[in-house]
Amino acid sequence: MSSSLNCIGDVKASRREFLKVSGLALGAAAVPAWLLELEAAEAEAVDKGKLADAALSAARTLRASYADIRINRYRNENIFTREKQVQQVSRTQSFGCGVRVLLKGTWGFASSHKVTAEEVRRITLQAIEIAQANAAYQRKPFTLAPVTKVATSWRSNFEKDPFDIPLEDKIGFLLKLNEAALKVKGVNFINSSLAFVNEQKFFASSEGSRIEQYIIRSFPNFNVTAVDSVKGDFQSRRSLGGPQGMGYEYAEKYPWLAEAEQAGNEAVEKLKAKPVEPGKYDLVLHPTHLWLTIHESTGHSTELDRALGWEADYAGTSFLTPDKTGKFQFGSKIINMVADRTQKAGLATVGYDDDGVPAQRWHLVREGVFVDWQTTRELASLVGQKTSYGCCHADSWGSVPFPRMPNVSLEPSKEKITVDALLAGVKNGILIYGDGSYSIDQQRYNFQFGGQTFWEIKNGKKGAMLRDVAYQSRTPDFWGACDAIGGEATYELNGSFFDGKGEPGQSNAVSHGCPAARFRQITVLNTAPAAGRS
Amino acid sequence: MLLSEQEAKAICQKLLDYVKADDATVSVESENYQHVRFAANNFTTSGRRENVEASVTLWLKDKKGAAQTNEMDDASLEAAVRQAEQLARLSPVDREYLPTLGPQPYKPTQGYIESTANISATERAKAIDAVIAACEKENVTGAGFHQARGVVAAHASKNGNFSYGRASLVSLSLTARTQQGDGSGYFLRNHFDVAKLDTGRIAREAIGKALRSREARTLDAGTYTVVLEPQAVADLLGFIGFVFDARLADEGRSPFSTPGGKTKIGEKIVDERLSVYSDPWHPELPGSQVAQGGIPAQKLYLVRNGVLETLVYSRFWAKQKQEEPTPGPVNIVVEGSQPPASVEEMVRSTERGLLVSHFWYLRPVDIRTMAITGLTRDGVWYVEKGKIQYPVRNFRFNQSLLEMLAGGNVELIGAPERVSASESQGSASALLPALKVKQFHFTSQSEAV
Numbered sequence: 001m002s003s004s005l006n007c008i009g010d011v012k013a014s015r016r017e018f019l020k021v022s023g024l025a026l027g028a029a030a031v032p033a034w035l036l037e038l039e040a041a042e043a044e045a046v047d048k049g050k051l052a053d054a055a056l057s058a059a060r061t062l063r064a065s066y067a068d069i070r071i072n073r074y075r076n077e078n079i080f081t082r083e084k085q086v087q088q089v090s091r092t093q094s095f096g097c098g099v100r101v102l103l104k105g106t107w108g109f110a111s112s113h114k115v116t117a118e119e120v121r122r123i124t125l126q127a128i129e130i131a132q133a134n135a136a137y138q139r140k141p142f143t144l145a146p147v148t149k150v151a152t153s154w155r156s157n158f159e160k161d162p163f164d165i166p167l168e169d170k171i172g173f174l175l176k177l178n179e180a181a182l183k184v185k186g187v188n189f190i191n192s193s194l195a196f197v198n199e200q201k202f203f204a205s206s207e208g209s210r211i212e213q214y215i216i217r218s219f220p221n222f223n224v225t226a227v228d229s230v231k232g233d234f235q236s237r238r239s240l241g242g243p244q245g246m247g248y249e250y251a252e253k254y255p256w257l258a259e260a261e262q263a264g265n266e267a268v269e270k271l272k273a274k275p276v277e278p279g280k281y282d283l284v285l286h287p288t289h290l291w292l293t294i295h296e297s298t299g300h301s302t303e304l305d306r307a308l309g310w311e312a313d314y315a316g317t318s319f320l321t322p323d324k325t326g327k328f329q330f331g332s333k334i335i336n337m338v339a340d341r342t343q344k345a346g347l348a349t350v351g352y353d354d355d356g357v358p359a360q361r362w363h364l365v366r367e368g369v370f371v372d373w374q375t376t377r378e379l380a381s382l383v384g385q386k387t388s389y390g391c392c393h394a395d396s397w398g399s400v401p402f403p404r405m406p407n408v409s410l411e412p413s414k415e416k417i418t419v420d421a422l423l424a425g426v427k428n429g430i431l432i433y434g435d436g437s438y439s440i441d442q443q444r445y446n447f448q449f450g451g452q453t454f455w456e457i458k459n460g461k462k463g464a465m466l467r468d469v470a471y472q473s474r475t476p477d478f479w480g481a482c483d484a485i486g487g488e489a490t491y492e493l494n495g496s497f498f499d500g501k502g503e504p505g506q507s508n509a510v511s512h513g514c515p516a517a518r519f520r521q522i523t524v525l526n527t528a529p530a531a532g533r534s
Numbered sequence: 535m536l537l538s539e540q541e542a543k544a545i546c547q548k549l550l551d552y553v554k555a556d557d558a559t560v561s562v563e564s565e566n567y568q569h570v571r572f573a574a575n576n577f578t579t580s581g582r583r584e585n586v587e588a589s590v591t592l593w594l595k596d597k598k599g600a601a602q603t604n605e606m607d608d609a610s611l612e613a614a615v616r617q618a619e620q621l622a623r624l625s626p627v628d629r630e631y632l633p634t635l636g637p638q639p640y641k642p643t644q645g646y647i648e649s650t651a652n653i654s655a656t657e658r659a660k661a662i663d664a665v666i667a668a669c670e671k672e673n674v675t676g677a678g679f680h681q682a683r684g685v686v687a688a689h690a691s692k693n694g695n696f697s698y699g700r701a702s703l704v705s706l707s708l709t710a711r712t713q714q715g716d717g718s719g720y721f722l723r724n725h726f727d728v729a730k731l732d733t734g735r736i737a738r739e740a741i742g743k744a745l746r747s748r749e750a751r752t753l754d755a756g757t758y759t760v761v762l763e764p765q766a767v768a769d770l771l772g773f774i775g776f777v778f779d780a781r782l783a784d785e786g787r788s789p790f791s792t793p794g795g796k797t798k799i800g801e802k803i804v805d806e807r808l809s810v811y812s813d814p815w816h817p818e819l820p821g822s823q824v825a826q827g828g829i830p831a832q833k834l835y836l837v838r839n840g841v842l843e844t845l846v847y848s849r850f851w852a853k854q855k856q857e858e859p860t861p862g863p864v865n866i867v868v869e870g871s872q873p874p875a876s877v878e879e880m881v882r883s884t885e886r887g888l889l890v891s892h893f894w895y896l897r898p899v900d901i902r903t904m905a906i907t908g909l910t911r912d913g914v915w916y917v918e919k920g921k922i923q924y925p926v927r928n929f930r931f932n933q934s935l936l937e938m939l940a941g942g943n944v945e946l947i948g949a950p951e952r953v954s955a956s957e958s959q960g961s962a963s964a965l966l967p968a969l970k971v972k973q974f975h976f977t978s979q980s981e982a983v
Binding site: 085086087088089090091092093094095096098100106107108109110111112113114126127129130131133134135136137138139140166167168171175188189225227229230231232233234236308309310311312313314316317319398399400402437438439440441442443444445446448450468470472474503504505523525527528 | 567569570571573574575576577578579580581582583584585586587589598599600601602603604605606617621622624625626627628629630655656658659660662663666675677678679681707708709711715718720785786787791792793794795894895896897898899900902905907908909911928930932956959977978979980981982983
């Protein structure tokens with residue numbers, strides 16, 4: 001466990017004090033605009049503890065059996081460039097509060113961008129009115145698993161707060177990256193961007209918890225395109241490095257320039273690459289690709305709310321059901337999948353979830369058998385568990401917290417198995433890097449994934465580049481076909497800023513770590529026009 | 535409370551007054567949003583959100599910066615403007631800068647109904663209870679989503695332009711599943727007027743499909759003739775909007791690029807009976823009065839009688855290419871030129887094929903032909919000799935949309951109906967017809983129900 005949990009005791013500390021205690025005081029070189037913004041916000045400083053008291057006591061008076069309030073500030077910085085120019089530089093922030101109540105076993109929620117005592121009381125009343133209106137027709141009341149009350153603060157693990165880094169450095173970073181790709185002969189276009197997120201979250205519940213969290217995430221990204229205008233063809237190659245729960249050090253430490261040049265070469269090479277012949281192949285999947293397959297097939301199928309039909313109208317249900325817990329053969333014996341909200345640099349890594357439950361690590365699949373679920377306080381008791389695993393999350397002060405995915409990762413082999421060793425066992429196969437097109441059915445059985453680059457494997461060696469590759473399989477068959485996984489040295493963490501779920505749709509940032517892995521005899525399609533039909 | 539025109543104008547003016555930069559556009563949006571979800575025939579989450587967001591984009595000479603805040607006090611508004619100026623100062627020259635627009639002649643659209651924007655929580659609870667009761671009566675498990683939204687958007691420029699518009703939207707989707715998990719049905723509709731959202735029909739259709747999709751048989755994947763209900767067409771065509779971008783086509787990276795660096799404007803791209811247009815004042819589907827770049831929206835044909843009539847030129851790209859900036863699209867209507875066929879007529883005329891009601895998890899796999907993959911969901915039926923024979927299990931498809939809509943492949947076209955792509959959860963709207971298509975490529979089976 002790498003994330004620092006530092007209890008500061010007094011959670012009523014002002015925002016500026018919180019920043020100091022958390023070691024986040026702004027350096028003298030910080031962009032003055034942020035100072036201005038901070039001062040404006042400080043002028044309007046709100047006493048979150050007092051506002052929480054106002055909401056929670058109003059909820060109690062109005063007979064809520066449970067209530068919580070979240071007072072959150074979200075800061076986003078986005079920079080977009082293409083070729084030699086900057087297209088957009090923007091900073092946004094969103095501040096507000098949301099009150100959730102449980103009344104007669106029925107939820108109500110209301111939220112506002114005005115954060116005053118009067119407004120907090122008004123939205124608490126609204127939340128009660130909504131719960132009351134629906135409670136008149138409620139069939140089965142909800143109950144919550146117990147949680148230990150806590151007063152604490154937490155910050156995510158990062159070295160350099162990206163919001164303190166001068167804009168010139170960030171623009172310079174992107175333009176250099178563009179230059180590296182554009183100097184490759186045959187490259188026509190590059191779009192690149194930097195996205196930084198800061199969440200400043202305050203949570204207080206009627207059960208006495210008071211939690212403050214400060215979270216940073218970073219996402220450099222690019223897409224290189226090569227056009228063959230004579231043939232009317234074009235191919236793109238996106239960056240392989242995904243978003244991370246890290247600070248600006250991610251932009252500095254990862255070899256972005258080398259990757260941009262490599263991406264340029266590969267986009268050009270793709271134009272001339274050999275179209276894949278559809279058929280069955282052994283696949284060796286790199287972590288820059290496999291993370292998304294884990295996400296769709298394992299991350300979502302082990303969400304208990306889906307299995308219980310709570311997401312049936314949109315995201316869907318799951319092929320896993322409570323009666324399969326501890327019995328169902330999910331994959332081959334070498335498959336161990338771990339859910340982990342404490343993982344270093346994980347996008348879903350937090351101190352506490354939006355139920356006030358501490359971050360945890362647990363197995364979902366052990367030695368190939370499906371063993372456990374992702375749960376929240378309202379879900380835990382429905383599968384006979386005493387406490388929640390802490391998977392409750394809302395993407396904004398104005399969104400209702402509900403079950404969201406923790407980081408879900410495939411454990412590496414304890415043996416020192418390299419990518420070359422995985423290739424060595426393949427006569428006729430395909431090596432895939434990067435995530436591409438993705439689609440999976442509503443019970444998480446049938447899926448199809450593309451990628452960024454595809455390479456022939458012939459007699460144990462990486463060969464020529466292929467194009468237009470997608471593979472299609474069925475979750476338990478696919479994981480059952482995994483006969484070798486790489487060691488720790490091949491392990492990488494990748495992920496997404498934008499995992500969508502729920503109605504109204506909410507976005508969740510989540511990481512998936514994995515080693516490279518090998519899968520036997522998987523169906524491969526050719527996705528090019530007029531090909532790939534079976 | 536949604537901002538009145540006067541209030542919105544005052545915030546815009548305040549932002550513009552703070553601007554010291556040479557040029558700027560500002561906007562303010564306010565929103566009232568309410569939802570209720572239900573699942574396992576039980577109310578799950580329900581809530582509301584009130585928010586206001588002010589945005590500023592400004593140029594110091596030709597250097598651009600942008601900022602946004604949802605705190606409406608003077609200090610926060612000024613801080614946002616100062617921050618945008620700070621960003622502009624640090625930014626390189628914006629080579630795509632064009633002076634902001636002066637006053638424009640907008641023609642208002644009528645897509646706002648007060649009782650939709652401020653829906654009654656008790657009336658809504660009663661309506662959802664009736665939907666759940668209908669599920670219970672037929673012994674199916676209902677999961678659904680009801681949302682209601684009122685939105686105000688105001689824009690102003692330093693050069694004197696101002697617009698103010700209001701819109702409302704309500705939607706309900708229901709997924710009904712049989713207790714044994716062997717049948718599932720889905721139905722979604724939306725409207726800007728809550729009085730015109732037929733919640734009873736939504737319940738009947740979804741429950742009926744669930745019951746009729748039980749005991750599905752397994753059919754081989756392959757190429758089939760398909761009858762696509764309007765919902766299925768909405769799910770497929772939810773993807774087409776972005777591809778009409780003129781710049782991408784000119785740069786050779788669009789399905790409408792041609793070898794040699796030209797575009798397909800003027801060429802036949804789909805069946806000649808099909809037209810695709812945008813109409814801001816359509817009574818069933820009012821769009822925004824403001825099109826891209828702040829220009830006044832106009833009725834606009836993208837495809838007329840199968841021919842690509844125009845692509846969408848941004849103000850910048852229009853200037854580069856000596857074209858006019860495109861006043862849309864602000865909504866999408868697809869219609870056929872012949873008398874429309876009903877879904878029943880489409881089935882009756884089918885010798886052997888499939889009736890598809892809903893698609894799911896659609897993702898592009900090859901932008902060059904608008905090839906997408908995805909799956910059928912919540913009801914597929916085998917049709918033979920003009921009759922629905924039995925339900926079949928779901929399929930994955932890989933299909934080029936251009937190939938699907940090509941002349942010779944489209945057999946029958948229905949009357950456009952107001953529908954919403956299911957992956958938009960009821961938020962997107964379009965007027966789309968049912969279609970009967972000769973060849974559609976299913977590439978594998980899915981056992982998911």
